[in-house]
Amino acid sequence: MAESAPSHAELQAEVRRLRAALDQCTTLPPQDAQRRLAIFDGAIDFAMVVLDPAGVITDWNTGAERLLGWTAAEIRGAPAECFFTPEDNRSGRAALEMRLALQDGRAEDERWHLRRDGTRFWASGEMHPLHDDAGSHTGFVKILRDRTPQHLAGEALRDSQRHVGEVQQQLAESERYWRGLFEQLDEGFILGTILRDDQGHGRDWRYDQVNRAWCKHFGLSAEQTIGQTARTLFPELEALWVEDFTRVVDTGQSFSYVRQFQFNGRWYEGHAHKAGPDSFLVLFLDVTEREQAAQATRDEERYRRALAELGEGFSQLNDIEAVTELACRVLGTSLDAHLVGYGLVDAETETITVERDRTIPGARSLMGTLNFRDYGSYSEAFKRGETVVIEDVQQDPRTRDNLAALHRLETRALVNLPLFEQGNLVALLYVASSQPRRWAPAELQFIREVANRTRSATARLTAERALRDSELNLRLVADTLPCLIAFVDRDLIYRFANIEAPKWFKDAPQSILGRSMAEVFAPELFAARRPAIQAALDGTPARLDLPWAWPDGRRRIADIHYRPRRDARGAVDGFYVFAQDVTIQRDAQALIQAQNLSLSQEVQARTAERDRLWALSEDLLLTADFTGQLLRVSPSWSRGLGYSEAELLSRPYTELIHPDDLPGVLMALDELRRSGLPARVENRVQAADGSWRWLSWTLSLDTDQDRLTGAGRDITREKDAAETKALLEEQLRQSQKMEAVGQLTGGLAHDFNNLLAGIVGSLDLLTVRIGQGRLNNLERYTTAAQGAAIRAAALTHRLLAFSRRQTLDPKPTDVNRLVAGMEDLIRRTVGPAIQIEVVASSELWSTLVDPPQLENALLNLCINARDAMPEGGRIFIETANRALDARMGRVRDLDPGEYIALSVTDNGCGMPPEVIAKAFDPFFTTKPIGVGTGLGLSMIYGFVRQSGGQARIHSQVDQGTSVTLFLPRHREVATGVDLAASQPTLPRQGHGETVLVVDDEPTVRMLVVEVLEELGYAALEAADASSGLRLLESDVRIDLLISDVGLPGGMNGRQMADAARQRRPGLKVLFITGYAENAVVGNGHLEPGMHVMTKPFAMDALAVRIRDLIVGI
Structure with missing residues (x-):
């Protein structure tokens, strides 16, 4: 039997499917080109023709090639009229269809079309406009299907079709009636077809019809739903739904349900009925509020019973561990949690001690002392009294970085509830689930209630225990x-x-x-x-x-x-x-009363004695008020300062005090009046002859709080002696400093003589060989000279770093990348007996630092660590982020803020405290003479402090040493570090640019000019600042200024550059200097457009720097 022709409705449905596929093609990202091509070419039964807005063919699919005869490559660029009949072209049918498609969104037709070979075929087609994401019109798509056999058989079937049309009209009216009815229903409606596997078991269903209520429930349109399978729309669909609807179709028995749909968490009450051989229909209502209310009632009753059980249990227990164990068991059972625990918190160390917890069989316990930070970054929330509620640890940002610890506990969701006492965090109750979980408000309230009752019970037991102890203590005290x-x-x-x-x-x-x-x-x-x-x-x-x-x-x-x-x-x-x-006391009182008379007489005698001491004392005695008035002075004032008593009492005592000492004296008086404690102060007082005398005062507050008494001792001689001593000590320090400089100078002379011997000797041999015409192997002499020169440069760099006057070139730096780049060099340097282990922190912050200086510091620390382990050992290099509060900042001598920490730790011999105290001092070393300079750690310390950070040492004898460098966090993106980049010889780069070279050393000036000429640049020369400035102020084109810092001619290189920038604001400047003059260069930092290179330097490095500055890298 021949295949029946598709109905018009079926063709429209297929066209809609193809249109949807085409829309999907247009929305796919560029990287999914293969998928787009597969969708477009997969519709081989239909011709799909893509046109631009003018009607020119831009593409068509495999179905079009089969139907029309042209390949896609042949047809691109041809007008759409090529497959329309001549009569249609005369009537402008193609243009009409495009206009209708733009006007109505689609244009349908059934007519004759032409193939490549000239034969005709009858096709049913639709044309649709195409738009981009912005809504702009980009062209058309025309979809054709060959219906020639159906058309030829149409005459014979016309009457049948009219009859079918009438029937279809009736069915359509019936469908519209019922569809209107279903669209008005509040109940959701589904008409679906069961899809089966090879064994005939239901595996999914297809949505054939849904109403408006269904779309509202699930947030999908009918167009998005009809024709799709349930598992396509809801990938995590529970198998129970498919099994129940399959059973309705297989048995014909209707099915009712009240069930939660996991896709949206809503509850539905529905009724499913068989609708056909493999089809079913479902009517359902959203009963979420009803079910939630019922569940809340059940939960409330269950929690009420649990709390009653808890209260009864607490009343019978007198042991805190038993109380917490009961609370954990009740919580775990009521909430079906796999892990529940209660522990006491030490807020200072951010730890919790768990003595009892409750786990399901096979789950790990958390008993012991735990660190909050190991399980998530939410300890600050505890301190604020916030309950931490996490529905999925894999999605929550507070726990994503600690998943390993939580996975070991099989935890996917958790609640942590802090408990406070008198404003202090004292305990924590935690509940964990092995599956992601939405914690209901009733559950959280239940957890809070259990936590509060548990805390009250433990507080009661603690109080009872304290009361018993108090009673025992009271008995002990009372009996004592x-x-x-x-x-x-x-x-x-x-x-x-x-x-x-x-x-x-x-x-x-x-x-x-x-x-x-x-x-x-x-x-x-x-x-x-x-x-x-x-x-x-x-x-x-x-x-x-x-x-x-x-x-x-x-x-x-x-x-x-x-x-x-x-x-x-x-x-x-x-x-x-x-x-x-009190018998003895009363007897004593009687005796005291009997002695009062003689005591009064004794007081009078002692008062007379005090007056004699007042008159004869060499110390300056006084009574004064706090307004600045002397009320009484001893005769020693007149003897020591030359004033009469009347003069002293008639003028404010502040007029006698040296102006420089007055603020300190007033501060001491304020403190005396505030605290009431005796005060000591030293100040200068002017004598009657105009001289200044140093006095040491002891002041106390008089009983009526309005006066002060004091005694002053003349310490002028002691002060003069101390000043003389300080001068002698400063002279001694200068002498020691000169001795250290002499030691350093001697060492430098020795090192430089060795290096110069290698340079001069190599150059002498090079000269001899060239004079003899022996040109073979000359490079070994140049290599030897260059090596010695490089070592000399490294020595000067170390000296500059030690003096903390080396100009830094700070850049945003990824320290993890820097360490990784240094790792191979460090391993070769420390040798095979030392194991290197790098622990790099993930998501390490960036820092603003000079990368080569940090590399030198890291290598120096690793060498020190190696030297501490002559028999071999392990070196740990670790990076970490550190946020320091005010207290931790004071401990580490740093401002509060965020830092990255780079640590080098060894398990070597360690250092005693007295060595640690001197470790950063220059010239201090524990190595034998000639082995260590004592500058290494001092250089590192100077570099880190100059970078805004700090260096700290922790060491124990026979345990090892850890040196940590704290560097401030920088917010910009870090740059990479190339440790081993060599500078190749550059080809000519110049294009007529002009460079001015200013240097008072002819040799340096000559070498720089030759490099410039090698690179293809024009070079100008000046030997001093004044001649260089004249060129800079002229109209000569100058693209780059290369200058020494120290120059003759009345100004230095920096001053010359600043003056030149007044006339040439955008002038690029490269300073070349044998030392770093921070006062000139800017305290270690350069202004934009200014760069520095320290002599000596390799010529290829200079060439690279010049090239980069000229081209603007």
């Missing part, structure tokens, strides 16, 4: 004090007595307990105490002195106190009794 301590209740019954009771009562303490005071004391003794007892019961403390007959027969005088005690409601429930034997 040498007095009677007892407690009497409102019924005047003794309830407590300390160990002193036998001294005061005939019976032992146990005998008076439970007995009343009226029973213990004789009636007359009780009556004497009765008023004080009543006062205490009324809430007023009472005190009385009474005679007391002790059991040993002695009669004593007792100082008795009755102190009321109040219960929780504030009512007096008894009073404490404190009785102390």
Whole structure:
């Protein structure tokens, strides 16, 4: 039987599918060209023709090649009219279709078309406009399908088709009726077809129809949905849905459900029915709010029961560990969590100690002491009292950097709830889930409730334990004090007595307990105490002195106190009794009273003696107020300073004080008045003859707080002696400094003589060989001379770094990349006996630093580490980010902020504290004479401080040493570091540019000019600053200035360059200098457009720098 012809509706559906495929092609990114081509050429039953806005063919697919006969390559650039019939071309059919497509969004037709061989075919087609993402019209696509057999059979089928048309119209009206009905439903509607695997089992379904309500529920349009499979739209679809709908189709039995759809987390109540051999329909409602309310009610009841169980359990427990264990078990069971724990927090060290936790079988426990930072960057949130809620550790930025630790615990979601006491973080409750989880508000509230009750229970047990300890301590204290301590209740019954009771009562303490005071004391003794007892019961403390007959027969005088005690409601429930034997004190008081008369006489005598001391003392004694007025002065003022007492008392004492010392004196007086503590101050005071005398004062506050008293000792001679001593010490330091300079100079002379011997000797031999005509192997002499010169340059660089006057060329630097580039050089340098291990921090910050200087520092530290391990060992090079607060900044002598830390650690011999204290001092070394210069660490320290950072040493003898360089974080993108880049000989680069060379050394000037000429540049020369400036102020073209820093002619190179830039603002400048003059170059940093090279330098390096400056690199 012949294949039935597709209906018009089927053709339209296929056209829509092809249009959608074409749209998908246009939206694919450029890198998906292969996929675009596969989609475009895959529709082999349809001809797809792409036109530009003018109707010129730009492309067509394989189906078009098969149907029309032309290949895509042959047809590109031809007009669309080539496959229209002559009669259609005469009527302008192609242009009409393009206009209609632009006007209506599509143009349909069924008509005859032409093939390449001239034959005709009847085709059904549609034309659609094409637009880019901005909405601009970019062309058309025409889709054709050969329907010639159907057209030829059309006459015979016309009547049938009319009948079919009528039926289709009726069906369409019926479909419109039912579709309108379904579109108006609040229920979502699905008409779907089960898709089966090779065994006939349902594996998916296709959406054939959906209504507006369905689209609203799932955020997809009908066009996006119809024809798609469920697993295409919802990749994580649960298999249960497919199984249930397949069972409806297979059995014909309807199915009802209330279930949560994981795609959007919503709950739906639905009914599924069979609709055809493999089709089904579903009507459903969103019942999320209803289900959530019901679930909330169930959760509330479950949590209420759990809290009741928790409260009952807490009331029966008297052990803190048992309380936390019960809390973890209840939480884990109620929330179905795989890990629950409660621990005490040490906020200072950012650690938590977990003594008990609850895990499901097979899960790891967290018991022990843990560091917050190992599990995420949210410890600051704890300190702010925030509950940390994470639904998926793999997605949350707070935990993405700590996934390894969390994966070991099989944790995907977690809640951490901090607990505070008096404003301090004291404990933490954590709950973890092995799957991603949306923590409901009721769950979080339940966790908070359990946490608070657990904290209250542990606080109660802690308080009870403290109370027991307090009672024991109270008993211990009470039994230790040498007095009677007892407690009497409102019924005047003794309830407590300390160990002193036998001294005061005939019976032992146990005998008076439970007995009343009226029973213990004789009636007359009780009556004497009765008023004080009543006062205490009324809430007023009472005190009385009474005679007391002790059991040993002695009669004593007792100082008795009755102190009321109040219960929780504030009512007096008894009073404490404190009785102390004061017989000796009372006897002493009587004796004191008897001695008062003689004491008064003695005071008068001592006052006279004090007046004699006031008059005869050589110290300057005074009484003054805080307004600046002297109230009383000793005669020594007149003797020592030459003023009369009247002169001193009539003028403010601040006029006598040296102006430079007055602020310090006033500050000392303010502190004396504020604190009341004695003050010491030294200052100069002017004598009557105009001379200045140094006085050392001891000042104290007088009892009425409005005056001060003081004594001043003349220390002028001591000050003169100290000044003389300081001058001698400074002379000694200068002498030692000159000795150190001499030591350094001698060493430098030795090193440079060796280097010059190699240079001069090589050049002499080179001259001899050239004179003899022996030109073979000359390069070994030039190589030897160059090597010695390079070593001499390195020595001067080290000296400049040691003096901290080397000009830095800071750049944003990736220290991880720098370390990686140095690693091979370090391994070769330290040798095979030393193992190198690099621990580089991920996402290390950038720093602004001179890369070559940092390389030198790193290599120097590794060499020091190697020397500390003569038998071999391990060197650890580590990088890390460090954020220092004010406290940690003070510890490391750094401003608070963000730094990168570069550490070099060895397991060598280590250093004692006295060596660490001197490690950064210049010339200090523990190596034998001739082995170490003592400048290495000093150079590193100077470079790091000059870069805005700090260097720190941590070392233990026989354990090893760690040196850490702290460098400030820089926000710009770091640059790469090429450690081994060699400078090749450059070809000629010049194009007529002119370079001015200013240097007072003819040899240097000659070499630079020759390099410039080799590069193809024009060169101008000047021997001093004045002649160079004349050229710069002329109209001569100058593209680059190369100048020494130190020049004759009245100004240095920097001043000449600054003057030249007044006339030539954009002038590029390269300073070449034998030393770095920071005062000229700018304290180690250059202005934009200025660069520096330190002599000596290789000519090829100079050539590269000149080329880069000329071309603007």
